[in-house]
Amino acid sequence: MLLTSVILVLREVLEAALLLSILLAMSQYTGLAARWILMALAGGILGSIAYGASIGTVSEMFEGMGQELLNAAMQFVIYGLLLVIGMLLIWNRDGKQQYLKLLQWCMALAVALATLREGSEVYVYMIAFRHQIDSLQSVMLGALIGAGIGFSIGALFYYLLVGLARKRRLVVALVLLTLVAAGLCLQATQLLEQADWLPAGPPLWDSSALLPENSLVGQLCYALLGYEASPTLLAVSAYLGGLMLMALLLWATWMKTPSESGREVSNEFA
Amino acid sequence: MKSIRIFLLIALLSTITLVNFIAALHGYRASMAEAERLFDRQVIGTALLLAAIPVNERAPLVVKENDQLAFQVWSRDGKLLMRSDNAPTDPIGDASDGFAESNFSGFRWRVYSHAADDGRSIRVAERVDLRFRLADEVVLQSVVPILLGLPVAGLLIWLVIGRGLASLRQLTGELRRKRAEDLTPLALASPPEELLPLVDSTNALLERLQASFDRERRFSADAAHELRTPIAAIQVHADNLANSLEHSGAEAPDSLWQLQQSIERMAHLVEQMLNLFRMTPEHYPARFESIDLHRMARDVVAKLYPAFARREQEIELRGQAAFIQGDRFALVLLLQNLLNNACKYTPEGGRITVAVNQREKCVELEVCDSGPGIPADARERVFERFYRVGGDRHESRVPGCGLGLSIVHHIAELHRARITLGTSPLGNAQLPGLMVTVCLPLPATDVPGRNAKVRLETNSEKNQDESRRA
Numbered sequence A: 001m002l003l004t005s006v007i008l009v010l011r012e013v014l015e016a017a018l019l020l021s022i023l024l025a026m027s028q029y030t031g032l033a034a035r036w037i038l039m040a041l042a043g044g045i046l047g048s049i050a051y052g053a054s055i056g057t058v059s060e061m062f063e064g065m066g067q068e069l070l071n072a073a074m075q076f077v078i079y080g081l082l083l084v085i086g087m088l089l090i091w092n093r094d095g096k097q098q099y100l101k102l103l104q105w106c107m108a109l110a111v112a113l114a115t116l117r118e119g120s121e122v123y124v125y126m127i128a129f130r131h132q133i134d135s136l137q138s139v140m141l142g143a144l145i146g147a148g149i150g151f152s153i154g155a156l157f158y159y160l161l162v163g164l165a166r167k168r169r170l171v172v173a174l175v176l177l178t179l180v181a182a183g184l185c186l187q188a189t190q191l192l193e194q195a196d197w198l199p200a201g202p203p204l205w206d207s208s209a210l211l212p213e214n215s216l217v218g219q220l221c222y223a224l225l226g227y228e229a230s231p232t233l234l235a236v237s238a239y240l241g242g243l244m245l246m247a248l249l250l251w252a253t254w255m256k257t258p259s260e261s262g263r264e265v266s267n268e269f270a
Numbered sequence B: 001m002k003s004i005r006i007f008l009l010i011a012l013l014s015t016i017t018l019v020n021f022i023a024a025l026h027g028y029r030a031s032m033a034e035a036e037r038l039f040d041r042q043v044i045g046t047a048l049l050l051a052a053i054p055v056n057e058r059a060p061l062v063v064k065e066n067d068q069l070a071f072q073v074w075s076r077d078g079k080l081l082m083r084s085d086n087a088p089t090d091p092i093g094d095a096s097d098g099f100a101e102s103n104f105s106g107f108r109w110r111v112y113s114h115a116a117d118d119g120r121s122i123r124v125a126e127r128v129d130l131r132f133r134l135a136d137e138v139v140l141q142s143v144v145p146i147l148l149g150l151p152v153a154g155l156l157i158w159l160v161i162g163r164g165l166a167s168l169r170q171l172t173g174e175l176r177r178k179r180a181e182d183l184t185p186l187a188l189a190s191p192p193e194e195l196l197p198l199v200d201s202t203n204a205l206l207e208r209l210q211a212s213f214d215r216e217r218r219f220s221a222d223a224a225h226e227l228r229t230p231i232a233a234i235q236v237h238a239d240n241l242a243n244s245l246e247h248s249g250a251e252a253p254d255s256l257w258q259l260q261q262s263i264e265r266m267a268h269l270v271e272q273m274l275n276l277f278r279m280t281p282e283h284y285p286a287r288f289e290s291i292d293l294h295r296m297a298r299d300v301v302a303k304l305y306p307a308f309a310r311r312e313q314e315i316e317l318r319g320q321a322a323f324i325q326g327d328r329f330a331l332v333l334l335l336q337n338l339l340n341n342a343c344k345y346t347p348e349g350g351r352i353t354v355a356v357n358q359r360e361k362c363v364e365l366e367v368c369d370s371g372p373g374i375p376a377d378a379r380e381r382v383f384e385r386f387y388r389v390g391g392d393r394h395e396s397r398v399p400g401c402g403l404g405l406s407i408v409h410h411i412a413e414l415h416r417a418r419i420t421l422g423t424s425p426l427g428n429a430q431l432p433g434l435m436v437t438v439c440l441p442l443p444a445t446d447v448p449g450r451n452a453k454v455r456l457e458t459n460s461e462k463n464q465d466e467s468r469r470a
Helices: A002-029 A035-053 A055-064 A066-091 A100-128 A133-162 A166-194 A216-225 A233-256 A260-269 B004-052 B128-164 B166-177 B196-247 B254-278 B293-310 B328-345 B404-414 B460-469
Strands: B061-063 B069-074 B080-084 B098-104 B107-115 B121-127 B288-292 B314-319 B323-327 B351-358 B362-369 B418-423 B434-441 B455-457
Touching: A002 A035, A002 A066, A002 A100, A002 A133, A002 A166, A002 A216, A002 B004, A002 B128, A035 A055, A035 A100, A055 A066, A066 A100, A066 A166, A066 A233, A100 A133, A133 A166, A133 B004, A133 B128, A166 A216, A166 A233, B004 B069, B004 B107, B004 B121, B004 B128, B107 B128, B121 B128, B128 B166, B166 B196, B196 B254, B254 B404, B288 B293, B288 B328, B293 B314, B293 B323, B293 B328, B293 B351, B293 B362, B323 B328, B323 B434, B328 B351, B328 B362, B328 B404, B328 B434, B404 B418, B404 B434
Parallel strands: B061 B080, B314 B351, B418 B455
Antiparallel strands: B069 B080, B069 B121, B098 B107, B107 B121, B288 B323, B351 B362, B362 B434, B418 B434
16 A cells, blocks of 8 residues: 555656746746745645545546546646746746746646646545545555655755756756656647547557656656656657657747847947 | 755755655565565464364364464365365365465455375465555554654754854854944854855955055055145245245236145145044044033134135024033034035025034034035935035035045044934025034933944935925
8 A cells, every 4th residue: 555655646746846846946047936836836736626526527527538638638738838938938048037927827827737637636546545544544654755755856856956057957947848748748648548539559668677667767757758668659659749849949949039148249239 | 045054954854855765665665575474474384283283084173263364174085174264165275385366255365275294285365455454554663753753854954954054144143243344353263164264265355455444544644644744835935935026016926826725725635634534433532521512613613704704604603502522623623624614615695504402312513504505316425535516517616625524424423423414494496505414422321432333314304394494
């Protein structure tokens, strides 16, 4: 019981915590006050409880596929938000301080949605055990250990990002955001496959012997890179598609935004 | 990073949590495996014990057992010789020796099959869920302390970091308490190795700053002092020249008059520079005595009266006798500077008032004129050395060196007095006038000190009120 609950909680917490630390580091990068994070987390947690409590009703929608479809939709929305966040970060890289309110809202919404989604799964899992007194301790301890590991990795990851040189920090964060976003596309595709909205093909490969998904490293790779031990062709295509689309758009934004050194020169001559 | 303490707390706590929890997980896994092996050994032991018991082959024996364990003993020809009451009459598990898992009586069981030497087959089964729960309970007891220890670790880390950062806090406190003019070295009792370079370089910087201040002060004072004699000589020669021209009946050229004016201005400048450096609070050997400020103001007004009369200005002294503790020479200089300024900047025929009044906490000296005044945005700067409102192209075209108010400032600092600049009630729309208020603390409430700090106030609301009144 303990191990199962560690794995489940760790998976959800780690995903949200890594996204949170990347966005928090970027919030600090652009000089935004970190107050948005509290609002987003509070909103996400309340939302996850509400979502978890009404999971029965949600599941019954769309011919019993409501939960999968709603989750997939949320993943796609978070993907879109991360894309906008990435572009706004590039736009503000030389301290233009433009569209900061929009950036803040996108970050808050992304964190709130991620917390809502991951939190609701933990909530549903924990609620299922509330009457099983004998395994409750084990489940709670497992959840605590999972959450502890997840948050600790998130916190250390945040300090790692914040400790990077300013210029490198943005690039690293953008790469990570792109990878996380691509992982979201993959998960959303899998959810749609489960809902039979997309044809589920045979797995393209199976690397569970090499890197099991349930191991800590596997979990980390899942949260950061969207690692899946046995993905279908469609899932892999969605991953690569999401990755390429975001990378391309961010690259184009980067090219279009005047560089820092260029601005300095023009200021000198102004 | 906003706070070193919070950073260290979070980073350390995260590291400890991560390492401890992963270790706890591994410990849990290993302990569970060990517990499984232990249970298995127990089951094997039970099977061996059963194999050693001789059994009556005619009637099957049913033995009462607890929920956790079940067993069967089969004869070589497949007859049930003995079983626990919770075991079925059908064979459990498979016939091969060793462990297997099977379902019966509504539970999942771990079954050990053992073939005895006499050909009997012994099957001992243990409920998987109970086994697991038992192991889980035992192992969890070793995990719980790690989790419970975490808040304690957090608290200890918080306190330890606080202790570790104490010297840093002490240093910042020391720096914060330091006043602008205080250039004495930082005194930190046994600073840690990491802070030593910072303390040392700060002290070296303070020392260099003090030395350069001293040098500058000494140079200016020496230069002014050295200039005094040649200027006096030039003054005498110019006067002699004027006298001899007068005696010879020739008319003195205009440039001679201008030369005399320039020499006078230069002598004044040098005198003011010397006064300024003499009045530096750190260096002035003040001798405080009880002084009637009103009487002193009367004497100074009387002394300067010819200057006011020359410009046909009306000067008025108000108030009553008010005693303070102060340095006579310095206060006379303060009054002279304020009155000279008032005389210089008030147009001919203008009005000037001097008032000395005893207030609740201080003796208030107020000098008002009907000159051009000082704009609100320049009031902070007029106390700087050589600063003149509007620079060299001073609107009043009054010659001056820009040191008068600096001297006043030094003297006020010496007496812990508060200076306020405002608009004069004597002014009008074109010439708002200047009101200088100096609040000198009463001797009973405040003993004047040499390291006193002066407070400058430019109370704009008050000024607006006054300009409305004016």
